Amino acid sequence: MDLNLTESELQFRGELRAWLKESLPKEPIVSMGRSDADYWNKLRDWQNSLYEGGWAGITWPKEFGGRGTTPIEAAIFIEEMAAFDAPERVGVIGEGLVGPTIMAEGNDEQKEYFLPKILDGSHIWCQGFSEPNSGSDVASLATKAVREGDDFVVNGQKIWTSFAAVSDWCLLLVRTDKDAPKHKGISALLVDMKSEGVSVRPLKQMSGDSAFNEMFFTNVKVPAKNLIGALNDGWRITITMLMNERTNLGPATYIQFKKALAELIETMKHKSSGGKRLIDDPINRQKIAQIQMELEIFKLTSNRALSKITNNAVPGPEGSILKIFWSELNQRLVQAAMEILGDEAQLQEFENGAWAYRYLRSRGNTVEAGTSEIQRNIVAMRVLGLPRSY
Amino acid sequence: MNFDLNKTQQLLQESAQTFFTRECPITKVREIMESENGHDSALWNGIAEQGWTGLTLPEEFDGLGLSYVDLAAVSEEMGRACAPSAFLATSWASALIAASGNADLKSKLLPDLALGESIATVALQEDGSNWDSFSIQMKAESADSGVTLTGTKRLVMDAAVANAILVVARKGDDLIVAVVDPSAEGLEITPTEGMDLTRRFYQLVFSNVAGEILASGEAAENALKQSIQTGIIIACADLLGGMDWVLKTTVEYAQSRQQFGKPIGSYQAVQHQCADMLLLSESSRSAAYYAAWALNEGDDEANQAINIAKAYCSEAARVIGNCGIQIHGGIGFTWEHDLHIYYKRAKSNELIFGDPTHHREKLAQLMVAE
Structure with a gap:
């Protein structure tokens, strides 16, 4: 057991820090709303400069234009990006989910065409999985694709799709055999979002912003060559992608939560209640210490999971609890902050509405990317070996 | 890494x-x-x-x-x-x-x-002390070859089988640690039974008992702090082993115990408790082993890591014990089943070397100082 970074990990971090100091956009890229074209163009430029610098798709093998980094280096990358307040990466779904799927399942033509465009920012991707009636039970999806000549004709609706409004391409799950058992009639298509019959409607969330969308497909023609993997083998591909989704959401959150907690502590040092600084109240101190504890443990368990994957090439039990851990931790963090900060924290004018936003946004954490209930089912069945409940 | x-x-x-x-x-x-x-x-x-x-x-x-x-x-x-x-x-x-x-x-x-040829223990806690050295009030007076000690110590582990007792006391303003022979004149050792019968506690009443000074002043403060950190590593790891046992035993029970014609482990109300038990035990493992590593490295974050491990593992083991008993149902509440042995041991580990509230406050002090 040695938790120090190795020579090569330190060197990796050093190179990255040096590059970030040089190459970060001089001014922060600020969104004027999700439909702000200038914002998205700047983010594409940022993706492109990551690519130029050799920092796009770093986990990808070198033959596909990546860096072939270890899982630990990949986590260092995500952490440093967050620590430097680097702009959002629009390529994140392409790099983290779609790219690896194309590498594993795609044919040579697909690899050659799509992979470089993911890296350089020319293709933003989204994933069309959930539907209004298929949430946790994704395999019950109803969007159908029927083969007609050289095309699949797609009809149906998807929902909760991140980036859909600005995406160029979508990895879409469709039902291609309605008579087969639900897991055996699903296929995965690569769909050009500019195709006729695709429409996107942003969903306004309870937090006021719109990170998710609805997508409607009406007689959309998808060339048959854009089928990825074998026909009706889409469920297996989906499982792999969902696992990647859950692990990918983790590392940056540590830095985000840590910054939020640091802001809270700063405020507690200056703000008083009943003639006493918030930081001097023993109950408040218990609350922030509890959050700090859980935050550090989240980071440690993430590192353990990375270490396990690096050593054994397979994830250990610790990886399966991370999604539950960070999503619920964030909810406890914002709850503690609201309790400590008092009635002002609900106001938009208080710290630019940051706490009100975080408080509301956190409710989505235990729902998105697999609800806490689904995560617990998975832990019970796959890790602990308890019998299936459904 | x-x-x-x-x-x-x-x-x-x-x-x-x-x-x-x-x-x-x-x-x-x-x-x-x-x-x-x-x-x-x-x-x-x-x-x-x-x-x-x-x-x-x-x-x-x-x-x-x-x-x-x-x-x-x-x-x-x-x-x-x-x-x-x-x-x-x-x-x-x-x-x-x-x-x-x-x-x-x-x-x-x-x-x-x-070599294990001798057994020793530490007499620290008093009526009103809280695992912080400043709260130690027991009086030590100078004597010919060391000190004489007068006062009462509580919750001293294994005093009846110890060959040496290290007594933490105050000489003037200075904290001191003195070595005392358990058979010394003026020392009365009385068992005080706790919940956990795998770990015995005693009350020690000292009336002018002779002791030899091991350390005093800052050296005593530092040595005490370091030794408590060693104790915390042991207690946290002990909790980890217990948590693993309770989880494993409970999952096995949930797989075999049938109600309404199915194993109770097929019901989500039971499954989710088991999943939470795993979450708590794995999180504890991260905290405990990191604390051990950081303490060994003399890492800057060792103090924080120790506070985190002790607070987290203590609470996790308690919750895991609660779930274990709940999922076992009636049998889990009996003397016959082994769960209570682990449950009580977890409680004594939780309370020794500072409880979670104590360590959260210590952690808050470090956070605020940053």
């Missing part, structure tokens, strides 16, 4: 697991629980023969000179077996002597302790 135990650490842990499975099955644990002093010489000698009593002590004093991670690996197995022994008391005392800077007493006392 590598979070896994290395090969030799894995071997050490495997050998500890084999040892306790063989030498200290739960029938043996129950036998020792019912004995007068909660001590079994054969088991103690076995532990000593393995070298574990001197695991982290320097080789010059017949110790093995291993790391706190190794100590955690062995302690986890003691926790898994719920092995009753004076290991925690003696390790705490040995660490206190080793950190004292008193060369004479180190060479006089440590080799016997390292």
Whole structure:
């Protein structure tokens, strides 16, 4: 057991820090709303400069234009990006989910065409999985694709799709055999979002912003060559992608939560209640210490999971609890902050509405990317070996 | 970065697991629980023969000179077996002597302790003290060859079988640690039974008892702090082993116990409790082993890591115990089932060396100082 970074990990971090100091956009890229074209163009430029610098798709093998980094280096990358307040990466779904799927399942033509465009920012991707009636039970999806000549004709609706409004391409799950058992009639298509019959409607969330969308497909023609993997083998591909989704959401959150907690502590040092600084109240101190504890443990368990994957090439039990851990931790963090900060924290004018936003946004954490209930089912069945409940 | 135990650490842990499975099955644990002093010489000698009593002590004093991670690996197995022994008391005392800077007493006392030929304990807690050295009030007066001690100490582990007692007291404004012979005149040792029968506590009443000074002033403060940190590593690892046992036992029960025609483990209300138990035990594992590693490295974050590990593991073990009993239902509430042995041990581990509230406040102090 040695938790120090190795020579090569330190060197990796050093190179990255040096590059970030040089190459970060001089001014922060600020969104004027999700439909702000200038914002998205700047983010594409940022993706492109990551690519130029050799920092796009770093986990990808070198033959596909990546860096072939270890899982630990990949986590260092995500952490440093967050620590430097680097702009959002629009390529994140392409790099983290779609790219690896194309590498594993795609044919040579697909690899050659799509992979470089993911890296350089020319293709933003989204994933069309959930539907209004298929949430946790994704395999019950109803969007159908029927083969007609050289095309699949797609009809149906998807929902909760991140980036859909600005995406160029979508990895879409469709039902291609309605008579087969639900897991055996699903296929995965690569769909050009500019195709006729695709429409996107942003969903306004309870937090006021719109990170998710609805997508409607009406007689959309998808060339048959854009089928990825074998026909009706889409469920297996989906499982792999969902696992990647859950692990990918983790590392940056540590830095985000840590910054939020640091802001809270700063405020507690200056703000008083009943003639006493918030930081001097023993109950408040218990609350922030509890959050700090859980935050550090989240980071440690993430590192353990990375270490396990690096050593054994397979994830250990610790990886399966991370999604539950960070999503619920964030909810406890914002709850503690609201309790400590008092009635002002609900106001938009208080710290630019940051706490009100975080408080509301956190409710989505235990729902998105697999609800806490689904995560617990998975832990019970796959890790602990308890019998299936459904 | 590598979070896994290395090969030799894995071997050490495997050998500890084999040892306790063989030498200290739960029938043996129950036998020792019912004995007068909660001590079994054969088991103690076995532990000593393995070298574990001197695991982290320097080789010059017949110790093995291993790391706190190794100590955690062995302690986890003691926790898994719920092995009753004076290991925690003696390790705490040995660490206190080793950190004292008193060369004479180190060479006089440590080799016997390292080899397990001697048992020692620390008398710290008093009525009104809170694991912080400033709260220690017991009086020490200067005497010819050291000090005389007067006052009452509580919750002293394994005093009835100890060959040496390290008493923390105050001489003027200075904190001191004095070595006392348990058979010294004026010392009265009375058992005070706790919940956990695998770990025995005693009340010690001192009336002008002679002691030899081990450390005083800042040296005593530092040595006490360091030794408590060693104790916390052991307690946290002990909790880890116990948590693992409770989780494993509960999952097995949920797989086999049938109600309404199905294993209760097929119901999500039960499954989700089991999933939470895993979340808590794995999170505890991260915290406990990191604390051991950081303490060994002399890492800047060691103090914080120790506070986090102690607060988190303590609460996690309690919740895991609660779930274990709940999922077992009626049988989990009986004396016959072994769950209560682990449950009570977890409680005593939770309370010793500062409870979660204590460690959260310590952590808050570090956070605010940053």
